[in-house]
Amino acid sequence: MGSIILTMRTQAPSALLRYLALLLLLGGKPLSAAIENSGRLHRRHGRGADRNAEPGRVISWPHSQAADKEPPRTREQRVLVNLLETSNTFAENQDEDPGSNATSGSAAGRPFPQVFIYELRQACESVGIYSLERTLPLHLRQTPYYTADIASADLFLVPAQPYCNRPEGSVTSAEYIERVLEEEVRPLGRWDALRHRHVWVFSADHGFCGTGGKGIAGVPAIRDSIILSHWGLTHPENAVQLNQAATRTFSQPTGPDALPCHVPGKDLVVPPDLNFRALPHGCEGLGQRDIQLLFYGSSGLGKAHQGLHYSHGVRQAAFLMFGDRSKYPNFRFYESGGTPEDMYRARFCLAPSGGGFGNRLYFIMAHGCIPVIIQPDIAQPWEELLDYDGFAVVLEQHTMHRLPRMLDEIESKTGLLQKMQAEVCRVAPYFSWEWNGARGKAMEALMQVLASRIRGKHVTRV
Numbered sequence: 001m002g003s004i005i006l007t008m009r010t011q012a013p014s015a016l017l018r019y020l021a022l023l024l025l026l027g028g029k030p031l032s033a034a035i036e037n038s039g040r041l042h043r044r045h046g047r048g049a050d051r052n053a054e055p056g057r058v059i060s061w062p063h064s065q066a067a068d069k070e071p072p073r074t075r076e077q078r079v080l081v082n083l084l085e086t087s088n089t090f091a092e093n094q095d096e097d098p099g100s101n102a103t104s105g106s107a108a109g110r111p112f113p114q115v116f117i118y119e120l121r122q123a124c125e126s127v128g129i130y131s132l133e134r135t136l137p138l139h140l141r142q143t144p145y146y147t148a149d150i151a152s153a154d155l156f157l158v159p160a161q162p163y164c165n166r167p168e169g170s171v172t173s174a175e176y177i178e179r180v181l182e183e184e185v186r187p188l189g190r191w192d193a194l195r196h197r198h199v200w201v202f203s204a205d206h207g208f209c210g211t212g213g214k215g216i217a218g219v220p221a222i223r224d225s226i227i228l229s230h231w232g233l234t235h236p237e238n239a240v241q242l243n244q245a246a247t248r249t250f251s252q253p254t255g256p257d258a259l260p261c262h263v264p265g266k267d268l269v270v271p272p273d274l275n276f277r278a279l280p281h282g283c284e285g286l287g288q289r290d291i292q293l294l295f296y297g298s299s300g301l302g303k304a305h306q307g308l309h310y311s312h313g314v315r316q317a318a319f320l321m322f323g324d325r326s327k328y329p330n331f332r333f334y335e336s337g338g339t340p341e342d343m344y345r346a347r348f349c350l351a352p353s354g355g356g357f358g359n360r361l362y363f364i365m366a367h368g369c370i371p372v373i374i375q376p377d378i379a380q381p382w383e384e385l386l387d388y389d390g391f392a393v394v395l396e397q398h399t400m401h402r403l404p405r406m407l408d409e410i411e412s413k414t415g416l417l418q419k420m421q422a423e424v425c426r427v428a429p430y431f432s433w434e435w436n437g438a439r440g441k442a443m444e445a446l447m448q449v450l451a452s453r454i455r456g457k458h459v460t461r462v
Contacts, residue, residue, distance in 0.1 A: 232380060
């Protein structure tokens with residue numbers, strides 16, 4: 001097959017990074033080889049992959065030597081090519097000065113893109129841990145990022161609330177989303193050209209994948225849009241490999257059309273809108289913590305949660321490995337009897353997933369505890385913005401047996417524990433939309449990442 005020609009703007013300093021990002025997304029193979037073997041491609045997103053750089057703007061697909069026609073593309077490649085070929089006035093009118101953020105058709109010199117919010121007919125409102133579908137528009141309207149002028153907007157938020165907002169009992173969430181798209185979004189004239197600048201929120205347990213129907217995960221019609229969810233499952237084949245029916249319900253099939261629930265570099269994992277205003281500040285009394293590692297919650301060992309679909313087996317393994325206090329006297333694993341206040345006594349707290357996303361990471365951070373994250377193939381909130389190595393212990397599942405020694409090593413190094421605790425306190429507001437009665441920094445983080453995506457530049461870590 002002939003070579004693939006990438007046409008890039010010569011003035012873009014990130015052209016090489018864009019090219020490398022495309023190579024990473026195609027499995028690290030040469031482009032010609034990747035396209036030749038497209039039928040066998042299965043994208044896997046590693047934590048080390050560059051999730052920020054946007055590849056070259058246009059791909060020119062050559063004619064095959066065997067046939068004078070464009071080679072067929074998989075669903076995965078079609079999503080990639082759409083992201084590569086599309087452009088936006090906000091991105092194209094940025095000069096090289098990060099302080100100059102003018103956009104075509106809108107006010108010049110603004111530091112962040114402007115977001116238009118569709119006004120939709122609502123049948124119900126999501127509440128509690130799932131409430132971000134409802135509250136994000138409320139938060140956004142109180143910021144300078146909001147615009148009521150659709151013509152000047154750079155991004156378009158669709159507050160569909162698919163978790164609960166189904167007008168008929170027989171209508172699936174996916175069918176409801178498709179109805180919203182055709183009846184309320186497309187008529188305003190921005191969808192067809194700018195679907196990749198539309199933002200949808202899916203706050204249910206399994207995020208975008210929990211909104212499917214008829215054996216399909218998610219809603220294919222909006223897969224090119226930016227998806228905000230609390231569930232960052234990046235591995236489309238994981239559920240089928242585990243052979244768990246409950247998980248397969250929420251997961252993409254394998255094969256050339258398989259896509260994960262979450263696409264790093266396009267979608268975003270964001271915190272749920274939890275209320276921490278009544279909590280005492282978790283950074284007080286850090287020196288008096290007498291529990292080394294804490295977890296309270298379901299072990300996953302009972303009949304209700306049998307199977308690896310629940311927390312990918314992490315909770316089950318943790319209870320079996322570390323639940324015996326005679327062996328680990330400084331560990332506390334409670335399936336019942338523990339309280340949230342115990343987090344104020346703990347130096348490290350286990351943060352696994354559950355039946356979908358877990359909320360423990362956010363409570364752990366609010367209580368000033370260092371999170372121990374063991375979540376296979378699951379992206380975490382603000383991974384590209386925050387350095388998790390500075391405030392968390394992140395383990396692969398197969399290294400869980402090393403956890404006691406790792407915690408001892410951290411505590412044995414002079415000042416390291418205190419440094420990590422201080423970093424927890426510094427970044428905790430980024431995991432909250434409100435913080436101790438004041439606005440948290442989650443909205444700031446969201447707009448910083450979205451702005452970098454539109455500009456095609458790396459996010460500056462905070």
